[in-house]
Amino acid sequence: xxxxxxxxxxxxxxxxxxxxxxxxxxxxxxxxxxxxxxxxxxxxxxxxxxxxxxxxxxxxxxxxxxxxxxxxxxxxxxxxxxxxxxxxxxxxxxxxxxxxxxxxxxxxxxxxxxxxxxxxxxxxxxxxxxxxxxxxxxxxxxxxxxxxxxxxxxxxxxxxxxxxxxxxxxxxxxxxxxxxxxxxxxxxxxxxxxxxxxxxxxxxxxxxxxxxxxxxxxxxxxxxxxxxxxxxxxxxxxxxxxxxxxxxxxxxxxxxxxxxxxxxxxxxxxxxxxxxxxxxxxxxxxx
Amino acid sequence: xxxxxxxxxxxxxxxxxxxxxxxxxxxxxxxxxxxxxxxxxxxxxxxxxxxxxxxxxxxxxxxxxxxxxxxxxxxxxxxxxxxxxxxxxxxxxxxxxxxxxxxxxxxxxxxxxxxxxxxxxxxxxxxxxxxxxxxxxxxxxxxxxxxxxxxxxxxxxxxxxxxxxxxxxxxxxxxxxxxxxxxxxxxxxxxxxxxxxxxxxxxxxxxxxxxxxxxxxxxxxxxxxxxxxxxxxxxxxxxxxxxxxxxxxxxxxxxxxxxxxxxxxxxxxxxxxxxxxxxxxxxxxxxxxxxxxxxxxxxxxxxxxxxx
Amino acid sequence: xxxxxxxxxxxxxxxxxxxxxxxxxxxxxxxxxxxxxxxxxxxxxxxxxxxxxxxxxxxxxxxxxxxxxxxxxxxxxxxxxxxxxxxxxxxxxxxxxxxxxxxxxxxxxxxxxxxxxxxxxxxxxxxxxxxxxxxxxxxxxxxxxxxxxxxxxxxxxxxxxxxxxxxxxxxxxxxxxxxxxxxxxxxxxxxxxxxxxxxxxxxxxxxxxxxxxxxxxxxxxxxxxxxxxxxxxxxxxxxxxxxxxxxxxxxxxxxxxxxxxxxxxxxxxxxxxxxxxxxxxxxxxxxxxxxxxxxxxxxxxxxxxxxxxxxxxxxxxxxxxxxxxxxxxxx
Numbered sequence: 001x002x003x004x005x006x007x008x009x010x011x012x013x014x015x016x017x018x019x020x021x022x023x024x025x026x027x028x029x030x031x032x033x034x035x036x037x038x039x040x041x042x043x044x045x046x047x048x049x050x051x052x053x054x055x056x057x058x059x060x061x062x063x064x065x066x067x068x069x070x071x072x073x074x075x076x077x078x079x080x081x082x083x084x085x086x087x088x089x090x091x092x093x094x095x096x097x098x099x100x101x102x103x104x105x106x107x108x109x110x111x112x113x114x115x116x117x118x119x120x121x122x123x124x125x126x127x128x129x130x131x132x133x134x135x136x137x138x139x140x141x142x143x144x145x146x147x148x149x150x151x152x153x154x155x156x157x158x159x160x161x162x163x164x165x166x167x168x169x170x171x172x173x174x175x176x177x178x179x180x181x182x183x184x185x186x187x188x189x190x191x192x193x194x195x196x197x198x199x200x201x202x203x204x205x206x207x208x209x210x211x212x213x214x215x216x217x218x219x220x221x222x223x224x225x226x227x228x229x230x231x232x233x234x235x236x237x238x239x240x241x242x243x244x245x246x247x248x249x250x251x252x253x254x255x256x257x258x259x260x261x262x263x264x265x266x267x268x269x270x271x272x273x274x275x276x277x278x279x280x281x282x283x284x285x286x287x
Numbered sequence: 288x289x290x291x292x293x294x295x296x297x298x299x300x301x302x303x304x305x306x307x308x309x310x311x312x313x314x315x316x317x318x319x320x321x322x323x324x325x326x327x328x329x330x331x332x333x334x335x336x337x338x339x340x341x342x343x344x345x346x347x348x349x350x351x352x353x354x355x356x357x358x359x360x361x362x363x364x365x366x367x368x369x370x371x372x373x374x375x376x377x378x379x380x381x382x383x384x385x386x387x388x389x390x391x392x393x394x395x396x397x398x399x400x401x402x403x404x405x406x407x408x409x410x411x412x413x414x415x416x417x418x419x420x421x422x423x424x425x426x427x428x429x430x431x432x433x434x435x436x437x438x439x440x441x442x443x444x445x446x447x448x449x450x451x452x453x454x455x456x457x458x459x460x461x462x463x464x465x466x467x468x469x470x471x472x473x474x475x476x477x478x479x480x481x482x483x484x485x486x487x488x489x490x491x492x493x494x495x496x497x498x499x500x501x502x503x504x505x506x507x508x509x510x511x512x513x514x515x516x517x518x519x520x521x522x523x524x525x526x527x528x529x530x531x532x533x534x535x536x537x538x539x540x541x542x543x544x545x546x547x548x549x550x551x552x553x554x555x556x557x558x559x560x561x562x563x564x565x566x567x568x569x570x571x572x573x574x575x576x577x578x579x580x581x582x583x584x585x586x587x588x589x590x591x592x593x594x595x
Numbered sequence: 596x597x598x599x600x601x602x603x604x605x606x607x608x609x610x611x612x613x614x615x616x617x618x619x620x621x622x623x624x625x626x627x628x629x630x631x632x633x634x635x636x637x638x639x640x641x642x643x644x645x646x647x648x649x650x651x652x653x654x655x656x657x658x659x660x661x662x663x664x665x666x667x668x669x670x671x672x673x674x675x676x677x678x679x680x681x682x683x684x685x686x687x688x689x690x691x692x693x694x695x696x697x698x699x700x701x702x703x704x705x706x707x708x709x710x711x712x713x714x715x716x717x718x719x720x721x722x723x724x725x726x727x728x729x730x731x732x733x734x735x736x737x738x739x740x741x742x743x744x745x746x747x748x749x750x751x752x753x754x755x756x757x758x759x760x761x762x763x764x765x766x767x768x769x770x771x772x773x774x775x776x777x778x779x780x781x782x783x784x785x786x787x788x789x790x791x792x793x794x795x796x797x798x799x800x801x802x803x804x805x806x807x808x809x810x811x812x813x814x815x816x817x818x819x820x821x822x823x824x825x826x827x828x829x830x831x832x833x834x835x836x837x838x839x840x841x842x843x844x845x846x847x848x849x850x851x852x853x854x855x856x857x858x859x860x861x862x863x864x865x866x867x868x869x870x871x872x873x874x875x876x877x878x879x880x881x882x883x884x885x886x887x888x889x890x891x892x893x894x895x896x897x898x899x900x901x902x903x904x905x906x907x908x909x910x911x912x913x914x915x916x917x918x919x920x921x922x923x924x925x926x
Contacts, residue, residue, distance in 0.1 A: 125621060128614045132859030133896045136881040140889065141625035217745050224747050225866055225878050240748060244867065248766050252755040259748030267743040344825050374827025386822035390840045390916065399836070403827040432916045452826075 023275035030272040041084040067253040079258045082234040090216030093153035098208040101158035105165030123159045139227040149228040161207040202280045209273035213266045236262045288487035290319040294355035310554040313511035325488040327498030330508035336491045345369030374403045378454035382461045384441045387433040394429025404452025418447040439470040458489045475501040507532045510551045517586035528593040622893040627663040631884045680887035689891035700872030706792040711799030712850045719807020724834040741801035750794040750867035767869040791864045814838035854903030
């Protein structure tokens with residue numbers, strides 16, 4: 001009590017004295033970062049992407065904060081554009097993946113034992129091989145390309161969220177307020193809309209956002225290995241895979257800085273998802 | 288041996304409205320326990336009995352703030368002295384085998400308790416054997432895991448663990464809960480034996496029957512406050528002086544399940560005047576004043592209407 | 596070993612058969628869906644110089660003229676006899692390739708597995724027992740950050756720092772250039788192993804540390820910890836004598852159950868360091884369209900993951916007295 005009284009009211013006014021207020025601020029900052037990234041990519045123009053031999057292989061300096069590559073292309077421009085591309089692919093894959101998990105999770109929980117068994121086996125099947133092997137297989141099946149990467153990531157990442165949604169629905173079906181509604185003669189559709197959706201929707205959204213980091217990392221990894229995207233449209237995976245050839249000659253910035261920016265971006269998605277969870281979960285407001 | 292004076296415990300907690308709220312699960316709790324005496328601490332669940340035990344052992348969580356005084360053998364307890372006395376002079380007899388490490392054999396754990404009380408290896412091994420013998424535990428029990436002992440044997444194992452170190456004050460937390468009557472009686476008789484050896488025993492229970500049969504005196508706790516401290520026989524003699532103590536006694540099956548409507552005050556309620564005010568059948572205007580614990584007859588009562 | 600009963604074995608074998616047959620069906624379907632033409636992938640740039648008849652002969656030899664279901668049955672029959680086919684890019688039987696490559700990878704995976712397990716466990720216990728302390732904050736920050744770090748980038752960073760700038764470790768491969776794996780000394784092999792193993796362990800530490808931290812916090816707040824404190828045990832004493840024992844079991848289990856991620860990590864790490872293990876072979880098989888090798892590695896990796904989960908299951912039964920003695924007494 002005494003410490004609270006002594007500290008200036010600034011913290012209080014900003015609302016960062018409790019977990020929820022802090023989470024709001026963090027959320028806002030994350031969104032600001034993503035907006036900046038997108039705007040930067042949109043306004044940068046393609047000038048930095050063309051070859052410029054007089055300025056090749058420059059270490060990071062004031063004019064080129066991320067340095068230039070062996071063709072004199074501005075690494076900052078390439079990184080920002082590549083980051084946006086990687087993000088786009090990751091987000092698309094994660095979204096497809098979460099739609100799949102929502103559909104399969106719901107089917108599994110509502111359509112009876114047989115469907116449940118099929119979905120559970122499907123989950124086991126996807127978990128049976130290492131993620132990366134499945135990614136390579138699916139990307140091979142699609143003949144590579146961005147589509148291949150998206151499908152591969154979507155196909156291999158839906159299991160966790162599907163399990164969560166399945167468990168949540170099964171639990172809700174047994175919940176008292178749902179039982180009462182059913183006794184009162186409410187239609188299953190009404191129950192699903194009024195009672196189930198408000199519980200599932202936040203779970204789903206947070207699950208989706210927490211899928212982003214995995215999806216982005218895995219699509220970058222797959223691209224890095226040489227599956228998928230063409231070198232002409234730089235993504236972070238391509239940049240890093242190109243940098244491998246130059247790292248032994250000391251051009252460290254080609255690898256370090258694009259990777260670091262990917263790390264920061266992925267981390268921020270993780271932070272974003274967790275702040276949302278803090279904000280929407282009534283339990284954490286007690287802490 | 289032990290004397291608790293006006294003990295209050297507060298916790299601060301962040302509420303939903305972004306404000307810190309203070310809860311007071313224990314407010315103005317007093318009692319004393321002499322050598323060779325069993326004092327039962329009774330009250331319904333949520334009355335702060337277990338917190339009292341944790342406070343005496345110095346095991347309250349970090350966000351707890353205490354006021355009041357706890358004297359052990361006449362010296363006030365500080366967190367340093369509590370740490371030194373834990374397991375040596377003051378021992379806990381826990382409620383169930385869930386308080387034993389599930390992956391360690393029973394014999395090891397009794398031996399460890401004995402070592403922690405400051406004994407050397409050989410002495411500790413001997414006192415482990417003595418504790419096992421005292422509670423008629425077979426040598427083979429030593430190699431059992433906690434999940435393998437249950438019921439009466441579990442009680443004896445727990446008592447053996449707590450007494451392996453010759454503590455002077457024993458705190459027994461709910462020693463009869465979930466036991467059948469025969470085993471419960473046996474568990475209580477072990478406490479009596481310990482008291483007869485000169486040890487002080489604090490018996491924390493919500494089982495009034497048990498408290499009245501084995502204890503010398505009873506402290507009745509309501510919403511974290513001592514409302515009455517009285518010789519145990521006063522229960523059966525109908526000589527209870529606080530209306531809440533009477534209500535507790537009358538609620539027993541053999542007394543006809545007497546029922547008083549209402550609930551204990553919540554832990555975050557501020558209370559002025561008598562803590563039992565809103566439920567008391569005999570309340571008057573005077574009850575709105577602060578109620579001190581005062582000596583009446585052979586005990587202490589916190590009620591302005593009580594008379595000797 | 597009562598925990599491993601006959602029925603347990605039967606159930607596990609049945610499960611393995613089911614999983615492997617599902618995995619092979621899925622993998623085969625995926626591979627036959629691929630628009631990549633195996634013949635041109637095999638021949639590569641010599642495509643122009645090959646006559647139609649020669650191409651036809653290759654197609655017939657691989658049975659590519661038959662419909663996919665029939666090809667699957669032939670392939671599956673061969674697999675049952677232990678013949679996974681011939682690798683196109685290595686010109687060796689798939690089983691030989693997998694065997695050789697796996698031994699190379701095993702060094703990498705085993706050292707990374709041990710290192711990340713031990714380090715992660717220790718960090719988790721330290722963080723969990725001192726919850727909220729600076730040590731806990733640092734460990735948590737490290738683990739959460741590492742969880743969002745691309746492992747291949749981590750490898751590149753280590754490469755840039757230790758191999759290029761400091762020159763302490765080799766740039767690539769499992770042995771010095773021109774030295775065959777059989778002639779390489781133990782030190783040479785270890786020297787080449789350091790960076791890939793460090794990459795894999797640095798990333799692997801995160802999961803096990805966070806998991807152990809949660810479990811340690813639970814253990815330190817448990818009833819048995821409270822009783823131990825009441826007996827006069829110190830914080831370190833409770834951690835060492837009570838928490839560690841109860842936390843180790845789930846940690847070991849988790850470490851075995853995460854062999855799949857280890858495998859995936861090794862694919863990326865081997866790519867960065869050009870380490871000639873199974874992971875590198877997987878990538879090559881995928882990029883150059885070596886279908887038999889890709890299928891073989893898929894089956895092998897499924898077996899690998901299954902073994903990890905199986906060991907985790909058995910360990911639980913053997914190490915946890917509640918399960919071990921529980922099943923004995925049930926008999």
